[in-house]
Amino acid sequence: MRSGTPKGRPAPRRRLPKCPTGIQGLDEVTGGGLPRGRPTLLCGAAGCGKTLLAAEFLVRGAVTFGEPGVLMCFEETGAELEANVASLGFDLPGLVRRKKIVVDHVRVERSEIQETGEYDLEGLFVRLNHSIDSIGAKRVVLDTIEGLFAALPNESILRAELRRLFRWLKDKGVTAIITAERGRGRQMTRKGLEEYVSDCVILLDHRVHERIATRHLRVVKYRGSLHGTNEYPFLIGEDGISVLPITSLALDHPASNGRISSGVTSLDAMLDGRGFYRGSSALLTGTAGTGKTSLAACFAQAAAGRGDRALFFTFEESPRQVLRNMRSIGMNLAPLVKRGALRFHAARPSLYGLEMHLATMFKEIAAFRPAVVVVDPINSLLAAGSDSETRAMVTRLIDSLKAQQITSLFTSLTHDSGPLQQSEIVISSLMDTWLLVRNIESDRERNRGLYVLKSRGMAHSHQVREFLISARGIDLVNAYAGPGGVLVGAARSAQTTRDKAAAMAGRQEARGTDGQAFTHTLERAIGASAHGNGRLRR
């Protein structure tokens, strides 16, 4: 780069007017929508969602933006199309009745056409023009105009006319989507339509990776506008298409000073006495059976109990199983679920790809607007993708959650010994707080110890606390730290009792009280203490 000539940002810049599609995520990727008043080429192989995307563009335009639209389809009949988009919850017939959308099925049969000399496609123009003017359409979709190539024998006339058509659409000032079949090799479309539509080209793709299919969208070209250049996964869901929103490409999410309780008072105490930062992300790792889900449920319950909403993604247990198990430790979550304060979303990790899970999670979050999100566990999801995918996915999820100031807790299963999994290293750096639960084995007894590995921006405890799960819930107990070392479990409670007794004995002795009970206590205390010391000396 030459110095003195800073690239970009010339002082006054006229922004290209854009036409919002209303499709989740697509407007973010394109920086506001498709180029207004210009045609956009949408290409992709069969079955990758071109027609649905184009139809959603029209429906959203008619419903949300008050822009009527014309759908000219060359392949499907109006009825077929209506049925197809009805599966996305779009009431196309209703919109047609209310004169918001015109559906025109152009049927051309090669067999009944005889060519006899010069012609043009003025009939198509007249027809389209009539449809546009009849409802004052602002949006036009031509669904697989390449169908014409099969119907009309003279390709040179057709090409000249298509060029004229796209020019005409521009002059007409309508925002148009033209769909086209993906070509072989490097060609974007089978008939080279990209030569004619040069303002914006969007490519859809449907790929299978390790037996999991994911749809991708890429803005190949967008003349006169910045746009996201990546391949973004997208999902065709029950209520339309959502392109995975890349909400924050920059690290500029807000940082709140507010705190949110972890649901366990003694854990809050370890975290500066006040719990997690609002809008931060916490990772809870631990070996099998260390109570990760219980702790996560506790966190969700506390949030729901405070009047916030909590969303619990469970990838290994069914919601009912979680409810039952939590009841066994004194947590009754069912009323919270009934009240709508707590929502479970359960899915098998192998149900679909990582990106699809992410898309589903985004949708759930957008629909439920929770204050708190729990993902239990995240590692079973991570197994579905490679490290780079994993990182991208978790980054996107965390960015999105942070931007919305949603506090999140992710659990992750680790192995007892051995190095950390690569995925853990990858995601742990994205987390603000990392809690670790591990089994501590001593004296033929297994106990759980919890410690705060890191917690950004607070003076957290560095101690290992004993993590107790009982029928009354979760509690953290200070491990016994005495002259003999750190004791947990039965050893800790024995030692604590001895200490109490000794202290009491000491007090009573100082007061000089005597009596049967006192002597008895004193003897017991001394005995126990001697025994304890002896044990500690070993």
Added chain:
Amino acid sequence: MKTMKTPKAKRPRPTLVRFPSKFWELRLYVAGHTSRSLTAFANLTQICEDHLKGRYRIQVIDLVVKPQLSRGDQILALPTLVRRLPEPVRKIIGDLSDTERVLVGLDLRPPPPA
């Protein structure tokens, strides 16, 4: 059109009208009085006068005046001549300057061997 592909249809046929009693109902779609429209109309009347005298009717539809009519006959290309009768419906696109092909399209000539 399937009948033409069967072996039966391959037998030599008279080059002139097969069914003299038939009536030709034709619709010519145009857009405005362009030179191409006028050429097509002139070509059509000439052919009809030569081959179908007294047994045809031509209806000219100007889509500039009645654009809504373009849907019914699925008109894309202009000019288009639609042969409503005799059935089946056929579309002949272009300015009808290729008389041989127009005759094939009107079912007055067998299609040229492929």
